[in-house]
Amino acid sequence: MGKTVDTNQSVIQSVVLADEKDSIILLDQTLLPNEKRFLEIKEMKDLWEAIYELKVRGAPAIGIAAAFGVYLGTKVSKAETFEALYEDFKRVKEYLATSRPTAVNLFWALDRMEARFKRETGKTPQEIKQALKEEAEKIRVEDEKVCEAIGSYGLSLLQPGWGILTHCNAGTIATAKFGTALAPIYLGKAQGYNFKVYADETRPLLQGARLTAWELKEADVDVTLICDNMASIVMQEGKVQAVLVGCDRVAANGDAANKIGTSGVAILAKYYGIPFYVCAPMSTIDMGCKTGKDIHIELRPDEEITSKWYVQPMAPAGVKTYNPSFDVTPGDLITAIITEKGIVYPPYQENLAAIFK
Numbered sequence: 296m297g298k299t300v301d302t303n304q305s306v307i308q309s310v311v312l313a314d315e316k317d318s319i320i321l322l323d324q325t326l327l328p329n330e331k332r333f334l335e336i337k338e339m340k341d342l343w344e345a346i347y348e349l350k351v352r353g354a355p356a357i358g359i360a361a362a363f364g365v366y367l368g369t370k371v372s373k374a375e376t377f378e379a380l381y382e383d384f385k386r387v388k389e390y391l392a393t394s395r396p397t398a399v400n401l402f403w404a405l406d407r408m409e410a411r412f413k414r415e416t417g418k419t420p421q422e423i424k425q426a427l428k429e430e431a432e433k434i435r436v437e438d439e440k441v442c443e444a445i446g447s448y449g450l451s452l453l454q455p456g457w458g459i460l461t462h463c464n465a466g467t468i469a470t471a472k473f474g475t476a477l478a479p480i481y482l483g484k485a486q487g488y489n490f491k492v493y494a495d496e497t498r499p500l501l502q503g504a505r506l507t508a509w510e511l512k513e514a515d516v517d518v519t520l521i522c523d524n525m526a527s528i529v530m531q532e533g534k535v536q537a538v539l540v541g542c543d544r545v546a547a548n549g550d551a552a553n554k555i556g557t558s559g560v561a562i563l564a565k566y567y568g569i570p571f572y573v574c575a576p577m578s579t580i581d582m583g584c585k586t587g588k589d590i591h592i593e594l595r596p597d598e599e600i601t602s603k604w605y606v607q608p609m610a611p612a613g614v615k616t617y618n619p620s621f622d623v624t625p626g627d628l629i630t631a632i633i634t635e636k637g638i639v640y641p642p643y644q645e646n647l648a649a650i651f652k
């Protein structure tokens with residue numbers, strides 16, 4: 296379950312390694328905006344649960360957490376040889392891979408941890424465990440740089456005073472720092488762009504209301520919370536000049552899976568002639584997925600729609616539910632995909648392949 300701890304973090308970071316305690320500190324995102332509470336995680340199964348329960352969420356943050364989870368799971372192995380430790384490592388990797396299916400960053404991070412493990416051939420189990428810890432920390436630190444670069448590329452597409460609509464939360468707490476879709480907004484804030492941000496509440500779990508509105512308010516960004524069904528009117532009223540969203544997995548043809556409701560926002564943006572940008576680190580692009588149809592969309596439990604987050608049930612007991620957590624925005628509704636390596640425009644099939652060269 297993880298134990299609640301106090302931390303003196305001045306900048307909110309969703310996942311950090313507490314080296315002296317050899318444990319992971321997670322910001323419990325399910326409690327925001329009412330409580331800013333951190334969890335100390337020492338065991339892999341608690342890390343798994345934190346990912347599944349959305350205590351840590353957002354594609355890059357899930358990847359970072361999983362990488363630390365690999366370290367936590369492997370360090371308790373009693374294996375005395377490389378081969379025996381590798382068997383234990385594979386079990387850890389398989390287990391963590393079952394936590395959530397859609398964000399490819401999880402699988403990317405697990406594969407990267409495996410690649411590091413293999414590069415340590417000939418080392419002692421103790422040395423390999425140390426290398427895994429270093430690799431997880433490296434993934435975290437790199438993500439800060441990646442988000443910063445996405446911020447600069449994103450900002451180059453925006454103009455001072457613009458209204459920007461976003462869906463779900465692709466901010467600091469969904470990453471190591473800065474966020475993806477919110478990175479250009481933070482950078483713009485520092486440079487006096489005076490953006491007006493519209494945050495969709497993002498049903499059913501309200502990541503937009505609970506997390507994005509909270510994050511931006513803390514950063515003193517001009518943010519207005521709207522219900523999901525109000526996106527059309529703010530666009531119609533000319534309040535929105537660009538849409539920026541994060542992403543959990545981009546397929547090779549540019550189809551992009553993000554929080555449920557994103558594809559509807561893209562359809563509206565197309566109708567109103569507003570550019571729709573997807574901000575995605577390279578670790579979110581899955582060239583092994585041909586199209587959005589190959590992306591596994593997570594189905595979440597019924598109670599997340601009916602009752603779990605309410606004081607009283609908000610639906611009749613036993614009602615049938617359908618609760619997909621993500622949807623796929625077809626590539627042809629996406630104006631550009633903003634990565635740390637640059638801005639990718641259609642045709643995505645060729646242009647995404649090109650940035651991997």
Ligand SMILES: CSC[C@@H](O)[C@@H](O)C(=O)COP(=O)(O)O
Binds near residue numbers: 474
């Ligand atoms: C930079 S995070 C991008 C996405 O992961 C984010 O937009 C999103 O859909 C998160 O969904 P969640 O279910 O809250 O993990």
